[in-house]
Amino acid sequence: MRHTLAAAVIAGFSCIASADAPDVASGRVAEQDQRLRYISGTFDDAMRASSVVIADGHATAYLQQVLERLFPEHASEMRVAIIRSPEPNAFVAANGSIYVQNAMLARIDTEAQLAYVLAHEGAHYIRRHMAYATLAAKTAGVTGLLASAITGVPLFGALYASTSYEGFAISVERDADMVALERVSAAGYALDNLLAPLWRVAREREYIRGYGRISATDRHLLERLDLAQGLVRGHPAAHRAGETGGERYRSATEAVRMGALEEMLAHREFDPLIVLLGNDAVVESLPPEARYFRGEAYRLRNARGDDDRAYAEYTAVIDRLPTYAPVWRGLGELHMRHRRNDVALAAFETYLDLDPASPDAGFVRYYAARLQAHP
Amino acid sequence: MTRRHWAPAMFVAALCGCASVSPGNPDGSAVVTESPSFVMQLPEGWFVKPVPRRDDRASLTRDGAAVQRWDMDWIRWNAAVRYRGERLRAETLPSDIALQLVAARNDEYGNAWFDVDSVEPLTVAGHDAFRVEYRARQIGGPGRRTVLYGIVGRRGVYVMAFEALETHFFERDIGAFEEFVASLRARRPL
Numbered sequence: 371m372r373h374t375l376a377a378a379v380i381a382g383f384s385c386i387a388s389a390d391a392p393d394v395a396s397g398r399v400a401e402q403d404q405r406l407r408y409i410s411g412t413f414d415d416a417m418r419a420s421s422v423v424i425a426d427g428h429a430t431a432y433l434q435q436v437l438e439r440l441f442p443e444h445a446s447e448m449r450v451a452i453i454r455s456p457e458p459n460a461f462v463a464a465n466g467s468i469y470v471q472n473a474m475l476a477r478i479d480t481e482a483q484l485a486y487v488l489a490h491e492g493a494h495y496i497r498r499h500m501a502y503a504t505l506a507a508k509t510a511g512v513t514g515l516l517a518s519a520i521t522g523v524p525l526f527g528a529l530y531a532s533t534s535y536e537g538f539a540i541s542v543e544r545d546a547d548m549v550a551l552e553r554v555s556a557a558g559y560a561l562d563n564l565l566a567p568l569w570r571v572a573r574e575r576e577y578i579r580g581y582g583r584i585s586a587t588d589r590h591l592l593e594r595l596d597l598a599q600g601l602v603r604g605h606p607a608a609h610r611a612g613e614t615g616g617e618r619y620r621s622a623t624e625a626v627r628m629g630a631l632e633e634m635l636a637h638r639e640f641d642p643l644i645v646l647l648g649n650d651a652v653v654e655s656l657p658p659e660a661r662y663f664r665g666e667a668y669r670l671r672n673a674r675g676d677d678d679r680a681y682a683e684y685t686a687v688i689d690r691l692p693t694y695a696p697v698w699r700g701l702g703e704l705h706m707r708h709r710r711n712d713v714a715l716a717a718f719e720t721y722l723d724l725d726p727a728s729p730d731a732g733f734v735r736y737y738a739a740r741l742q743a744h745p
Numbered sequence: 746m747t748r749r750h751w752a753p754a755m756f757v758a759a760l761c762g763c764a765s766v767s768p769g770n771p772d773g774s775a776v777v778t779e780s781p782s783f784v785m786q787l788p789e790g791w792f793v794k795p796v797p798r799r800d801d802r803a804s805l806t807r808d809g810a811a812v813q814r815w816d817m818d819w820i821r822w823n824a825a826v827r828y829r830g831e832r833l834r835a836e837t838l839p840s841d842i843a844l845q846l847v848a849a850r851n852d853e854y855g856n857a858w859f860d861v862d863s864v865e866p867l868t869v870a871g872h873d874a875f876r877v878e879y880r881a882r883q884i885g886g887p888g889r890r891t892v893l894y895g896i897v898g899r900r901g902v903y904v905m906a907f908e909a910l911e912t913h914f915f916e917r918d919i920g921a922f923e924e925f926v927a928s929l930r931a932r933r934p935l
Contacts, residue, residue, distance in 0.1 A: 416885035422857045454858045636859070638831065638848045670841060672834075703838055732865035733840040733875075 403501040406464030414467050417453065424452045424472060424626055432622035433470065433488065436481060440489045440553045441496065448492060452626055456637040458571050462491040464500040472630035475623050476646065477567040479655040481615025482559035484623075486550055487567070493549035499542045540590065547598045551605055560612030561602055566651070568595055574645040620655050627656060631663040635670075643667040658690040662697045669704055680704055695725035699734055706737060715741040781819055781903055781935045783870070786928035788921045791815075813909035813918050815925070820846075821901035839897055840864055843877040846895060846904060856881040856889075870931045873897045880911065890915040894926055898935025905929075 417423055424430075430452055438445040448466040455471035462468045468491045478484050494500065555561060572591050602608060634643050647653055647664040665683030668676040681704060687697045702717030718738040722731060776785045776793070787793075787805070794804045805815040820826065822835040826849040833842065843864045851859045859881035867874050874896045882888050888911035896903040907922035909915040 420857055420882050420884045420886065421888075422882070422884060633858075636844070636848060636861070637851075638845065672837075703841075706838070707836070729861060729863045730840055730865075732863075736866040737838075737840075 398505060399498060399501045402504055403464060403498050406500050406504065410463035410465035410467060413463055414465070417451070417469070422453045422455075424454055424629065426452065426626050429623050429626045432618075433484070436485050437468065437488045437492065439557050440485055441492050444492070444496060448495060450488065454629070454633055456630075456634045456639045456642075458567075458642075460487050460491050462494045462500075464495070464498075466495045468492065468495075472626045473634060474567070476627045476630035476634075477570045477652070478623075479566070479616065479619065479651050480563070481619040482554065482561075482613065483564060483567050484619055485554050485557060485559050486564045489550035489553040490546045492553070493546040494542070497545060497549065499546065503539070503542060540593070543590075543594050544597055547594070547601060551598075551601055555605060555607045555612075558613050560614045561605060561608050561610070563614075564602060565595060565598055568598075570646065570649060570652070574642045577645050578641045616655070624657065628660065631656075631660060635663055635666055638670070640667040640671040644671070659687055659694045659697070662687045662694065662700065665697070666700055669700060677704060677707065693724060695721050695728065698724065699728075699730070702734070702737070706741065711741045711745055715745075778817070778819075781898065781900075782932040783903070784930045784932060785925055788925065791921075807918070808914070813907070813914045815922060816904070816906045816908070818904040818906075819901060820904060824901070833902060839866065839873065839875050839895070842897070842902060843875045843893070843895060846893060846902075847877055847879055847891075850891070850893070850906065851881055854881070855883055857884045858882060869894060869896050869926060870929045872931065872935055887912065892919065892922065896929075896935060900935065903935060 430450065433450045433452065437448055437450050441448055444466065448468060450468040450470060452475065453469050453471055456473050457471055458474040458477050460468065460470040460474050468488060470487065470491075474487065475484070478487065551561070551564075554564065568591070572595060575591070631643065631647075634646075643663055644667050647660060647667075653660060661683045665680045665687070668680035668683065680700070684697050684701045684704070687694055688701070691697075698717045698721035702714045702721060705711075705714035705717060715738055718734050718741070721728075721734055722738070725731070728734075774787055776787045777783070778785075791805050791807050794806065794810070802816070802818045804810060804817075806813060820833050823832050825831070826833055826845060831845065831849075833845070837845070844861065847859065847861060859879050861877060861879045864875060864877040867876055874894055877893050877895075878891070879893075880888060880890050889908055890911050891906055891908040893904065893906040896905075905926055907919065909918055
């Protein structure tokens with residue numbers, strides 16, 4: 371009897387927990403939405419005050435233009451900003467503020483792919499997913515507590531709550547993917563290769579953790595990508611010719627994408643940098659000096675064979691852009707590690723000729739002096 | 746034992762993690778560290794706060810760690826650099842070690858971003874060293890500036906970092922910190 375009652379109560383709450391159909395507009399959702407909009411305004415202020423938002427007016431205006439093309443009826447409500455972060459991600463607040471991390475932009479190489487990311491975040495906003503998610507989390511928590519109380523098994527409730535919420539989160543992401551696909555298609559973008567940036571992120575994570583050791587978050591990403599891929603393949607416009615906007619994207623976002631590589635290097639994200647810049651489409655979408663960052667990632671990671679790989683990247687940059695100063699410092703440090711002092715010294719001198727006022731010029735002069743004293 | 750003898754002894758105990766209460770520093774006393782073996786002159790009004798279970802780490806502050814702090818840390822070669830998981834390698838160039846320590850510190854404090862303004866070589870107490878200066882900020886937090894010294898020795902790197910709110914406190918206290926670093930004397934080679 372006790373178990374029948376437990377099952378009945380849990381089944382009842384499951385319906386509420388999985389009441390994820392965003393078309394159901396209830397008073398509770400509207401109320402929750404209002405609350406979250408207020409909090410989001412405070413969040414926006416904090417983001418602006420912390421200088422994490424990149425002040426690149428040209429790139430931001432371009433992203434905003436793409437967003438408005440996708441959601442013309444919400445143009446006055448939705449705002450997009452680019453923020454500094456070594457993590458590839460984008461997110462939306464309940465008031466329609468979309469934040470795209472510059473590391474995400476570094477994984478994208480066409481406007482159509484950018485449109486998909488913006489449309490996905492925009493879909494969360496127009497479908498009020500944040501309000502539903504907050505209510506679902508609350509319901510799942512209450513259900514979990516009740517489940518534990520009724521069954522007498524403490525962990526059962528926690529497990530039940532987490533799986534119930536997890537199911538909700540997956541369905542919300544799928545809903546956002548469906549809306550995004552429709553919006554991207556309606557705006558006239560090509561649907562092929564739309565998910566390439568997300569596959570890149572998944573591959574990087576797979577590379578870093580090793581096969582068979584992916585985390586729950588990565589598993590969700592892979593599952594979501596499989597589902598989204600299926601949606602794209604089955605879409606009536608899947609084989610229709612559409613706009614990709616590669617050139618436009620590249621020129622408008624080049625500076626922020628190069629900034630993302632700097633950010634990743636400063637945060638010592640060596641493996642992601644190596645994988646990302648191992649992708650031809652990404653490298654071709656960036657200026658030639660981008661390969662310097664891969665060279666630095668190899669030199670600093672310093673695993674077996676990395677020095678040769680770093681050397682290949684540095685020389686590839688020098689062949690195409692010999693006036694790019696940082697590559698000479700990297701090359702000098704690489705030669706110095708192998709005690710090839712004369713070539714190291716020549717590389718350092720070139721660096722100092724090209725950029726005598728760089729923040730690390732003092733160190734390079736110090737290394738050069740040491741090499742001169744002990745040739 | 747006179748007061749003159751007590752104060753340094755208290756600081757030794759505090760830095761070694763033996764004292765449970767941080768002593769004040771009314772007179773401007775000497776800080777003595779055993780591992781590595783250094784003596785430094787602490788300015789008036791600064792407090793030593795030992796780090797639990799780490800006899801080679803300590804923090805000092807005057808108005809509270811959220812306002813300004815000096816962190817001292819002894820990192821041996823091949824030790825994991827805090828939360829980064831990377832190891833400190835003796836064969837790494839000092840300029841690269843400087844940036845590695847900055848990245849690790851930013852990770853530890855959860856900063857949204859950081860920008861390195863300068864990194865330069867110098868000598869501290871007869872040892873090769875580096876000085877790196879950077880700015881950082883957490884989401885919703887005020888701007889902070891840090892000056893980090895790394896003294897490179899045979900067994901590892903001794904780190905002395907000064908971090909303070911960018912507004913007012915950094916400018917006010919940087920001089921005292923620079924004097925503190927300049928007062929460092931090695932009793933035995935690092």
